[in-house]
Amino acid sequence: MGQLLDGKLVAASLKEETLQQANELREKGIVPKLTIVRVGAQPSDLAYERGALKRMAACNIDVEVKELDAEITQEDFVKELKAVNEDPATHGILIFRPLPKQLDENAIQYVIAPEKDVDCFSPINVAKMNVGDKTGLTPCTPTAVMEILRHYEINPTGKDCVVIGASNVVGRPVFELLLNEMATVTICHIETKDSSKWARQAEILVVGVGVPRLVKENWVSEGTIVVDVGINVDKEGKMCGDVDFDNIVDKASMITPVPGGVGSVTTSVLAKHVVKACKQQNGL
Numbered sequence: 001m002g003q004l005l006d007g008k009l010v011a012a013s014l015k016e017e018t019l020q021q022a023n024e025l026r027e028k029g030i031v032p033k034l035t036i037v038r039v040g041a042q043p044s045d046l047a048y049e050r051g052a053l054k055r056m057a058a059c060n061i062d063v064e065v066k067e068l069d070a071e072i073t074q075e076d077f078v079k080e081l082k083a084v085n086e087d088p089a090t091h092g093i094l095i096f097r098p099l100p101k102q103l104d105e106n107a108i109q110y111v112i113a114p115e116k117d118v119d120c121f122s123p124i125n126v127a128k129m130n131v132g133d134k135t136g137l138t139p140c141t142p143t144a145v146m147e148i149l150r151h152y153e154i155n156p157t158g159k160d161c162v163v164i165g166a167s168n169v170v171g172r173p174v175f176e177l178l179l180n181e182m183a184t185v186t187i188c189h190i191e192t193k194d195s196s197k198w199a200r201q202a203e204i205l206v207v208g209v210g211v212p213r214l215v216k217e218n219w220v221s222e223g224t225i226v227v228d229v230g231i232n233v234d235k236e237g238k239m240c241g242d243v244d245f246d247n248i249v250d251k252a253s254m255i256t257p258v259p260g261g262v263g264s265v266t267t268s269v270l271a272k273h274v275v276k277a278c279k280q281q282n283g284l
């Protein structure tokens with residue numbers, strides 16, 4: 001059986017680091033704070049919010065949820081966001097996405113203050129990530145993938161990596177973060193003729209598509225390292241990933257479970273980013 005890549009372990013070790021840094025800031029009289037901007041009450045937003053609130057509490061980071069009406073206009077949303085940008089007590093801002101359809105994400109991405117943008121919504125942070133400028137803030141879930149690899153001393157440098165899924169929130173940033181580590185990266189997407197053919201060549205396979213158990217046993221080779229970013233609910237109401245875990249676990253050399261894999265690391269990365277942003281804003 002392949003080794004389980006245990007996200008809870010990774011999250012716990014990140015938490016220790018972040019808690020210590022948050023406490024050091026508090027000793028200096030600086031209180032690190034995250035403000036969450038939620039429009040409406042989407043179940044997936046609420047699921048993430050619950051996890052984020054718990055994690056911030058564990059890291060001694062303050063958090064405020066700014067809950068906005070589901071029908072809010074573009075103009076009012078921009079006004080609210082600018083107020084959070086300018087709030088000196090707030091060091092990190094997380095806006096749940098996707099936003100409802102009356103709001104124009106392509107315009108709003110330019111409004112969020114880049115130095116507070118802890119989940120990489122601003123094109124400034126996207127550009128910094130894409131050129132490997134470490135002063136920026138990277139997206140939490142893709143960074144959680146990298147933190148799992150780092151924790152288990154899996155160095156992507158020079159490795160053949162295949163990313164399944166080219167979304168702006170998972171696949172593309174994972175591609176860029178792996179490339180920054182000098183991996184050889186192939187990205188497969190909806191128009192790829194045969195993703196399984198590329199996946200079988202992978203030393204590290206990262207999957208983020210949002211299709212329950214898309215990746216079957218014949219997509220992996222003996223020894224592949226499999227990282228599953230999917231969080232789905234199957235027809236039986238059971239949480240599952242994008243990888244057919246039960247049929248792959250024996251073939252893979254290492255594999256993340258769902259739940260308990262990437263998804264359990266994301267909020268720890270969020271906390272780490274709030275502390276990073278807080279330090280930068282205080283010249284530390």
Ligand SMILES: Nc1nc(=O)c2c([nH]1)NC[C@@H]1CN(c3ccc(C(=O)N[C@@H](CCC(=O)O)C(=O)O)cc3)C=[N+]21
Pocket residue numbers: 044045047048051094095096097098119140141231257258259260261262263264266
């Ligand atoms: N800017 C932005 N970034 C996001 O990352 C983002 C977002 N907007 N909008 C909403 C979606 C949804 N989302 C979830 C994350 C974890 C669970 C979840 O269930 N987590 C489990 C752990 C799952 C596991 O262990 O794999 C938990 O916290 O217990 C659900 C949903 C993030 N999102």
